[in-house]
Amino acid sequence: MDDIEPKDIDPHALTRFAKEQALRLGFSLAGISTADPPPHLDAYRGWLSQARHGEMAYLARADAVERREDPRRILPECRSILVLAWPYEPPSPPATRGRIAAYARGPDYHDVLLDRIGPWVSAMEARLGRSFPFRAYTDTGPLLERELAQRAGLGWIGKNTCLIHPRRGSYFLLAEILLSLALVPDPPFGADRCGSCTRCLDACPTDCILPDRTLDARRCISYLTIEHRGRIPVELRESIGDWLFGCDVCQQVCPWNIRFAERAAVPSASVELDMADILSLDDDEIRRRTKGTALRRTGRAGLVRNAAMVAANTGAHDLVPALARRLKGDPDPTVRQHAAWALGRLGGIDSQRALRESLEAEADPAVSQEIERALT
Numbered sequence: 608m609d610d611i612e613p614k615d616i617d618p619h620a621l622t623r624f625a626k627e628q629a630l631r632l633g634f635s636l637a638g639i640s641t642a643d644p645p646p647h648l649d650a651y652r653g654w655l656s657q658a659r660h661g662e663m664a665y666l667a668r669a670d671a672v673e674r675r676e677d678p679r680r681i682l683p684e685c686r687s688i689l690v691l692a693w694p695y696e697p698p699s700p701p702a703t704r705g706r707i708a709a710y711a712r713g714p715d716y717h718d719v720l721l722d723r724i725g726p727w728v729s730a731m732e733a734r735l736g737r738s739f740p741f742r743a744y745t746d747t748g749p750l751l752e753r754e755l756a757q758r759a760g761l762g763w764i765g766k767n768t769c770l771i772h773p774r775r776g777s778y779f780l781l782a783e784i785l786l787s788l789a790l791v792p793d794p795p796f797g798a799d800r801c802g803s804c805t806r807c808l809d810a811c812p813t814d815c816i817l818p819d820r821t822l823d824a825r826r827c828i829s830y831l832t833i834e835h836r837g838r839i840p841v842e843l844r845e846s847i848g849d850w851l852f853g854c855d856v857c858q859q860v861c862p863w864n865i866r867f868a869e870r871a872a873v874p875s876a877s878v879e880l881d882m883a884d885i886l887s888l889d890d891d892e893i894r895r896r897t898k899g900t901a902l903r904r905t906g907r908a909g910l911v912r913n914a915a916m917v918a919a920n921t922g923a924h925d926l927v928p929a930l931a932r933r934l935k936g937d938p939d940p941t942v943r944q945h946a947a948w949a950l951g952r953l954g955g956i957d958s959q960r961a962l963r964e965s966l967e968a969e970a971d972p973a974v975s976q977e978i979e980r981a982l983t
């Protein structure tokens with residue numbers, strides 16, 4: 608293939624420029640990976656074959672798996688990949704009732720990150736004096752992004768499956784730009800600095816971290832409260848604790864976050880929503896308050912379902928009237944099921960009355976079953 612960079616631009620200088628521009632735009636780390644196929648695709652295929660991805664069917668689609676096998680299936684001209692880390696504020700003690708994962712407390716990171724790709728591309732085009740083919744992704748692209756980040760020298764994949772940087776921990780999101788430019792690759796991060804530590808495995812509330820550095824997503828609170836649609840298995844509801852959206856536990860206990868991570872320079876706006884709001888507000892108001900945030904991903908019904916579980920798990924007896932209203936009037940059967948479960952767990956005369964009254968009126972057999980279980 609012919610070189611597509613002008614002959615008078617030194618690849619090392621262009622690589623330096625590419626990274627400097629990324630850091631100037633607020634990314635905290637920038638590394639270059641080769642465009643070769645990722646090394647651990649077999650492990651990924653094995654994870655899928657054991658259905659550990661839960662309902663995230665888009666991960667298992669044949670075309671998506673094939674594209675993950677080789678970045679050049681996404682961008683045929685791909686010659687290098689710029690991998691970027693975007694820092695977010697570490698979790699702080701919740702000021703509201705019910706916790707939201709730290710990354711989701713600000714504006715939707717998809718928008719924030721992708722908004723910065725345009726200026727980066729413009730700077731590169733100005734430097735090169737021409738445009739060039741590229742594809743940019745964050746989180747949802749058909750890429751094994753942590754593997755690419757490790758190969759770009761940004762850190763190692765910890766036992767908690769997060770990418771960990773030795774001085775910045777893991778409180779950052781990743782973005783990748785597949786480039787037709789031959790930038791100079793960084794040496795891969797070779798070390799595994801987890802050593803004999805098992806803190807994340809010990810602390811995970813649902814024991815879903817597997818020994819091969821993958822997760823059984825079907826049991827992970829992040830998956831259950833965000834990606835999973837519908838009823839959450841009864842045996843997992845208690846372990847969700849006070850998590851309304853996502854979970855930070857396996858990052859909070861990690862020594863690389865506790866001792867070494869630098870704080871994010873970029874302050875994140877706080878989402879103003881707690882479980883009482885979610886259970887009490889009408890749909891329009893919930894939509895208004897979640898606009899432009901990652902909380903939109905789980906949908907209105909998912910948020911209310913999660914809030915009902917958190918209310919039960921935190922003994923929020925003051926929310927019995929709000930739960931009773933959801934049980935009687937919410938159009939979504941999943942919400943009614945979880946409201947029934949929460950009322951059963953909270954107990955008391957008012958809960959029992961709401962459950963009995965709703966049982967008479969309920970037309971959905973699955974919800975009726977849940978109400979009967981709650982009454983007994």
Ligand code: SF4
Nearest residue numbers: 811827828854856857
């Ligand atoms: Fe476990 Fe929470 Fe980490 Fe999921 S996000 S692996 S539930 S600690």
Ligand code: SF4
Nearest residue numbers: 765766801804807861
């Ligand atoms: Fe690795 Fe320990 Fe951090 Fe888990 S908590 S990712 S084992 S260093």
